[in-house]
Amino acid sequence: MKSKTLKILKDNNNDFISGEKISNEIGMTRAGVWKHIEALREEGYDIETARGKGYKLLASADILSYEEIEPYLNTKFIGRRIIHFHSIDSTNKEAKGLASSLEEGSVLIGEEQSSGRGRLGREWISPRGKGIWMSIVLKPELEPERLSRITLIGAVSIFKALENIGIVSEIKWPNDILISKKKVGGILTEMSGELNMIHHLVMGLGINVNLDKDDIPEDLRHKASSLKIEENKKINRQRLTGDILNEFEKYYIEFKKDGSLDGVIEILRSNSALIGKEVRVISGKRERLGLARDINDRGQLLVEFEEGIESIDSGEVSIRARNGYT
Numbered sequence: 001m002k003s004k005t006l007k008i009l010k011d012n013n014n015d016f017i018s019g020e021k022i023s024n025e026i027g028m029t030r031a032g033v034w035k036h037i038e039a040l041r042e043e044g045y046d047i048e049t050a051r052g053k054g055y056k057l058l059a060s061a062d063i064l065s066y067e068e069i070e071p072y073l074n075t076k077f078i079g080r081r082i083i084h085f086h087s088i089d090s091t092n093k094e095a096k097g098l099a100s101s102l103e104e105g106s107v108l109i110g111e112e113q114s115s116g117r118g119r120l121g122r123e124w125i126s127p128r129g130k131g132i133w134m135s136i137v138l139k140p141e142l143e144p145e146r147l148s149r150i151t152l153i154g155a156v157s158i159f160k161a162l163e164n165i166g167i168v169s170e171i172k173w174p175n176d177i178l179i180s181k182k183k184v185g186g187i188l189t190e191m192s193g194e195l196n197m198i199h200h201l202v203m204g205l206g207i208n209v210n211l212d213k214d215d216i217p218e219d220l221r222h223k224a225s226s227l228k229i230e231e232n233k234k235i236n237r238q239r240l241t242g243d244i245l246n247e248f249e250k251y252y253i254e255f256k257k258d259g260s261l262d263g264v265i266e267i268l269r270s271n272s273a274l275i276g277k278e279v280r281v282i283s284g285k286r287e288r289l290g291l292a293r294d295i296n297d298r299g300q301l302l303v304e305f306e307e308g309i310e311s312i313d314s315g316e317v318s319i320r321a322r323n324g325y326t
C-alpha cells in the first residue's frame with residue numbers, strides 16, 4: 001500500500017498532490033496516507049507538505065527497493081519480485097529459508113547485513129546503504145554437475161554491468177571481481193537438494209559500491225576496495241543493481257536452455273585476473289603452486305603444475321601475493 005502512495009507521488013511529476021486525492025485513489029483514509037508519508041520519509045524520501053496543497057516528492061531515497069530498481073530493469077523474471085530489508089543478518093541465509101516458497105528469480109536485498117557471509121563461513125562486511133548485498137533465488141532443472149558453474153554467470157553479470165557504466169574490472173575465477181587488484185565484489189552460491197536433484201539454489205552477490213575507506217576494516221584495506229574509492233565518485237546503486245539483474249537474466253536464460261556457457265566463458269577468458277599468473281591452489285589443507293593457463297569450455301580453470309595440466313572445478317584459488325592481493 002505504501003508503494004501505491006509512492007507511485008502516485010512519483011507519477012505526479014514532483015508537483016503537489018492533495019492527501020484527499022491520494023486517499024481516494026488508493027482507497028484509504030487520509031490518516032492512513034499520512035502514515036505512508038511518514039514511513040517513506042523514514043526511508044529517506046524527501047517529501048514536502050504544504051497546507052492546502054498536499055504533498056510533493058522532492059527527492060527519492062537511495063534505497064534498493066523494487067520501486068527504485070524497477071525503472072532500470074528489463075527482465076522477464078529475474079528481480080520481478082524484490083524483498084527489501086533495511087537490515088538483515090544475511091540475505092543468503094534468509095533466501096535459503098524462503099526459497100521453496102518463492103518464485104524463481106525472486107531477489108532479497110538488504111541495506112545492511114549484520115552477519116554477511118563469504119565462502120567457508122568467512123565474514124563479509126556489509127555496511128548500511130553503501131553496497132549491493134543481494135541474493136537471487138534460482139530453480140534450474142539441470143544436473144548438479146553443471147550447476148556448480150552457475151557462479152560464473154554471476155561474476156560475468158557484475159563485470160558487464162560495471163562495463164556498462166564505464167568501470168573496468170577483472171574477474172578472478174570463480175567468484176571475485178577486482179579493480180586494480182583489489183576485491184570489490186564476491187559471490188557465494190549455495191545449493192539445497194538431494195544427490196541428483198537440486199531443489200533450489202541461492203546466489204548471493206556482494207558489491208562494494210559506495211564504501212569509503214573507513215568502512216573497510218584496516219586489516220582488509222590492502223586487498224579490498226569499493227567502486228567509489230577506485231573511481232573517485234559516488235555510483236548509482238539502483239541502476240547498477242538493475243543492470244546486474246538484466247545481464248544475469250540474459251546469460252541465465254541461455255544457460256537454462258542447454259547448460260551453455262559460451263558467451264560467459266569468452267568474457268571470463270578475456271578479462272581474467274588469473275590467466276598467465278602463478279596461482280596457489282588450495283583445497284583443504286593442501287596447497288600447490290602452478291601457472292593458470294586458461295579456462296576451458298566447461299568453466300574449469302586449467303592450471304599447469306609440475307606434474308602436468310589439471311582442470312580445477314572450484315575450491316580455493318589465490319594468486320601468489322607478489323604485488324598486492326588476488
Ligand code: BT5
Binds near residue numbers: 120122185187
Ligand atoms: C565471497 O566470499 O567473496 C562471497 C561474498 C558474498 C557476499 C554476499 S552479500 C549478499 C549475500 N549474503 C551473504 O551473507 N553473502 C552474500 P570469499 O571469497 O570467501 O571472501 C571472503 C573474504 O573476503 C573475507 O574473508 C575477507 O577477507 C574479505 N572480505 C570480507 N568482506 C569484504 C568486502 N565487503 N569486500 C571485499 N572483501 C571482503
